[in-house]
Amino acid sequence: MIKVEHLSYTYREQKTPAVNDISFEVKEGEIFGFLGPSGAGKSTTQKILIKIFNDYTGDVQIMNKPLNQWGNDFYEKVGVGFELPNHYAKLTAAENLRFFASFYRSKTIAPEKLLKMVGLEEDASKKVESFSKGMKMRLNFVRALMHNPDILFLDEPTSGLDPANGRRLKDIILEQKAKGKTIFLTTHNMYDADELCDRVSFIIDGKLSITDTPHSLKLINGQRKVNLEYGVNGNTRFIEFNMDGIGDNKEFLNILKRERIASIHSLDATLDEIFIKITGKTL
Amino acid sequence: MRTLVIVKSDIKNIFRDKSLAFVIFVPFIFLALLRIAPPVYEQYAPVMELYRAHILSVFCLISTALMGFVLSFILLEEKDQSLFPVFQVLPLPIGRLLLLRTLVIMIYGFLASLLLIFGTGLVDFGISKSILLALSCSLTGPSSTFIITSFARNKIEGVTFFKLLNTVLMLPVTGVFIKSKLGLLFGIFPHYWIFSSFVNQGFIPTNLVILISLIANSILLYLSYLLFIRKTYQ
Ligand SMILES: Nc1ncnc2c1ncn2[C@@H]1O[C@H](COP(=O)(O)OP(=O)(O)O)[C@@H](O)[C@H]1O
Ligand SMILES: [Mg+2]
Numbered sequence: 001m002i003k004v005e006h007l008s009y010t011y012r013e014q015k016t017p018a019v020n021d022i023s024f025e026v027k028e029g030e031i032f033g034f035l036g037p038s039g040a041g042k043s044t045t046q047k048i049l050i051k052i053f054n055d056y057t058g059d060v061q062i063m064n065k066p067l068n069q070w071g072n073d074f075y076e077k078v079g080v081g082f083e084l085p086n087h088y089a090k091l092t093a094a095e096n097l098r099f100f101a102s103f104y105r106s107k108t109i110a111p112e113k114l115l116k117m118v119g120l121e122e123d124a125s126k127k128v129e130s131f132s133k134g135m136k137m138r139l140n141f142v143r144a145l146m147h148n149p150d151i152l153f154l155d156e157p158t159s160g161l162d163p164a165n166g167r168r169l170k171d172i173i174l175e176q177k178a179k180g181k182t183i184f185l186t187t188h189n190m191y192d193a194d195e196l197c198d199r200v201s202f203i204i205d206g207k208l209s210i211t212d213t214p215h216s217l218k219l220i221n222g223q224r225k226v227n228l229e230y231g232v233n234g235n236t237r238f239i240e241f242n243m244d245g246i247g248d249n250k251e252f253l254n255i256l257k258r259e260r261i262a263s264i265h266s267l268d269a270t271l272d273e274i275f276i277k278i279t280g281k282t283l
Numbered sequence: 284m285r286t287l288v289i290v291k292s293d294i295k296n297i298f299r300d301k302s303l304a305f306v307i308f309v310p311f312i313f314l315a316l317l318r319i320a321p322p323v324y325e326q327y328a329p330v331m332e333l334y335r336a337h338i339l340s341v342f343c344l345i346s347t348a349l350m351g352f353v354l355s356f357i358l359l360e361e362k363d364q365s366l367f368p369v370f371q372v373l374p375l376p377i378g379r380l381l382l383l384r385t386l387v388i389m390i391y392g393f394l395a396s397l398l399l400i401f402g403t404g405l406v407d408f409g410i411s412k413s414i415l416l417a418l419s420c421s422l423t424g425p426s427s428t429f430i431i432t433s434f435a436r437n438k439i440e441g442v443t444f445f446k447l448l449n450t451v452l453m454l455p456v457t458g459v460f461i462k463s464k465l466g467l468l469f470g471i472f473p474h475y476w477i478f479s480s481f482v483n484q485g486f487i488p489t490n491l492v493i494l495i496s497l498i499a500n501s502i503l504l505y506l507s508y509l510l511f512i513r514k515t516y517q
Contacts, residue, residue: 052371075374086365090299091292102288103373127299143369 001151001182002026002049007058008206009048018044020206021058026184031177033197034186035275037283041206042186043083046155049184050080062151076106079149083156083186085136089129093120093139096128097146104147114142117172119165134161141169145176152176154185158192170196188283190271200271204279214271221277222269228252230259240267285375286383293384296357306353310346310395317342317403335405340481341456343399344474347392347420348452351427352445354388358432359441367515377516381508385425393421406481415493419477422500423452429507433514459484473499 002025009019019041026032034042047053049060051067051074060067063077087096097111115124118138128136137160144152157173158166173196177183187193193200194214201211210217224243229236241252243266255261272283297303317339325331361367370377396417400408408416427448435441451472458469459482466484469475476496483489 047368050372052368072374072376075372078372080372082365082368084365086369088292088296088360088366089364090296090360095292095295098288099292100369100373102285103375105374 001028001063002032002184003059003061004049005059007045007048007056007060009044009053009056011044016206018206019048019056022203022206022208023058024201024208024211026182028182029177029180030198031173031183031185031196033193033200034184034203035188035190035193035197035200035271035283036186036203037188037281040203042188042203043155044206045203046080046153046184046186050078050153076104076147077150079144079147079152081141081144081152081154081157083159085131085133085140087128087136087139090127092125092127093131094124096139097143100143101146106147108146109148114146115139117145118142119168134165137161138165138169141172145172150181152181152183152185154183156186156188158187158189166192190275190283194271202275202279204281209279217271217274218269221274223267225267226252227263227265227267228255229262229264230255231262232259236262289380289383290387293357293387296360297353300356303353303356306349309349310398313342313346314399314402317399317405321403321405336482337456337459337478339399339403339405340459340478341453343396343417343420343481344423344452344477345449346395346399347422347424348427348445348449350388350392350395351424352431352441354384354425354428355431355435355441355445356438357384358428359435359438362432362515363437371516385428388424388428389421392424393417396420412489412493415497416477416480419480419493419496419500422497422504423474423477426500426504426507427452429504429511433507433511470495473503476500 004025005023007019007022008017010017022045024032034040034045036042044053048056049062049067051070054068062070062074088099091099093115094111097114101108101111112121112124115121118141120135120138123131123135128139131139141154141157144154152173154173158169161169170192173183173185185196197214199211199213200217202209226241226243226246228239228241230239231237239255241249246252269277275281275283297307321331321335321338361370370380394417397413400406400413400417427445430448431441431444435444452474455469455472455475456478458466458472458475459478460466462484464486467486470479473496476492476499480489480493480496483492487495
């Protein structure tokens with residue numbers, strides 16, 4: 001669906017490239033994430049993919065067509081969620097959506113329905129200038145969906161949202177995937193990347209370091225250990241075991257048999273620990 | 284359908300901003316002013332009767348420039364709210380939207396000029412000349428928009444640039460007050476030709492002056508459009 005080879009981009013009057021020779025591929029129907037700290041080059045990459053920046057080097061193919069051969073019909077098939085809110089402050093939420101809907105040839109989803117998806121139905125006829133940042137971000141998000149695009153580009157879709165609304169947006173993203181949409185998203189939140197993405201790429205200083213499923217990243221990088229917590233005469237004890245050969249480990253088995261177990265955990269690495277391990281930087 | 288939604292949204296954007304809503308009605312205020320004031324001051328200073336066309340031209344031009352200012356405010360609001368990238372990812376080419384808006388303010392400027400020319404009854408140009416005069420005035424609307432929006436980074440700067448631009452627009456009116464061919468030197472300003480179309484000094488045939496005015500101001504409009512596109516989309 002999206003194929004990127006040796007993509008680089010340098011902002012005017014900058015010496016170092018913001019995106020530096022990156023290659024990756026997004027398959028149809030998957031959620032592909034760019035995970036990286038602020039300033040890594042995530043938004044820059046997205047702006048190239050949505051044809052806002054055209055003076056890049058390298059090859060980009062979207063829906064089997066080189067990016068520069070796409071005309072304006074590209075945007076009938078692609079939905080974009082921007083990183084920062086951008087709406088008419090003096091127009092209401094519904095008016096904003098209606099205005100932007102008028103630019104599409106294809107049928108668009110009714111503003112009321114879109115607003116309901118993100119819990120803004122009560123605020124449909126309020127001017128956007130009275131909206132909080134989170135409300136504006138939700139409006140940004142549904143605007144990307146209104147023409148039912150095949151590919152979604154979402155730049156930090158959950159940033160600045162409270163947990164409940166973050167949850168709501170993540171559910172919509174998963175629903176879109178269930179409908180067969182392809183989704184490219186960027187985030188600096190490892191929990192979101194972990195939960196949403198079929199595959200993630202770590203990006204730092206404009207470079208991609210690794211691309212894999214969150215699961216195998218954790219498997220490869222996790223310590224193969226098990227943590228046991230159990231009570232003895234009213235005291236709690238912790239003990240750690242190697243996962244390898246644990247079935248023959250007498251001590252482990254004895255504790256399981258005799259003691260009152262409070263908890264058992266395998267020591268999974270979190271994505272951010274893996275991120276630090278691989279890139280040497282924090283998210 | 285789609286055109287209607289866009290025009291309606293623009294109108295809402297204008298009317299929800301009190302100062303912009305006011306500007307829209309300024310031509311009507313000018314009309315009232317130009318009907319009431321001249322008969323009064325001409326009683327005391329009959330010589331002013333000679334300057335009716337001068338005065339009319341200035342008010343027509345301010346009216347159309349004001350319409351341009353209104354549109355530049357909408358565009359600056361779009362700049363403030365970082366809406367330009369949004370337009371870039373919509374399937375309608377941005378030029379189409381600009382063309383639509385340019386036409387709307389040109390029509391408004393055109394009608395405002397006609398309103399002043401016919402409504403004030405200060406000078407009788409006849410129908411066809413009046414239409415040509417209003418047409419050349421109307422070109423100033425969008426060129427003002429593009430110039431202001433290219434240089435101003437926000438709405439406050441927009442107001443400053445409008446004042447500055449207005450001064451520059453009015454400067455060449457001096458040319459038509461000069462009763463020698465020296466006045467033609469102001470012809471380097473495209474707007475000199477608009478004033479000169481209203482008040483022909485007699486050095487060049489009126490029809491030719493109007494033609495030059497239309498051409499010069501169309502060129503200015505085109506150049507300001509290119510400037511705007513370059514400044515906005517790199
Ligand atoms: N308009 C710009 N002009 C110059 N440099 C920029 C511009 N936008 C971003 N950058 C730089 O490019 C790098 C990548 O930025 P960005 O893609 O926005 O990162 P991210 O989205 O991952 O936070 C950063 O070093 C940033 O400072
Ligand atoms: Mg970013």
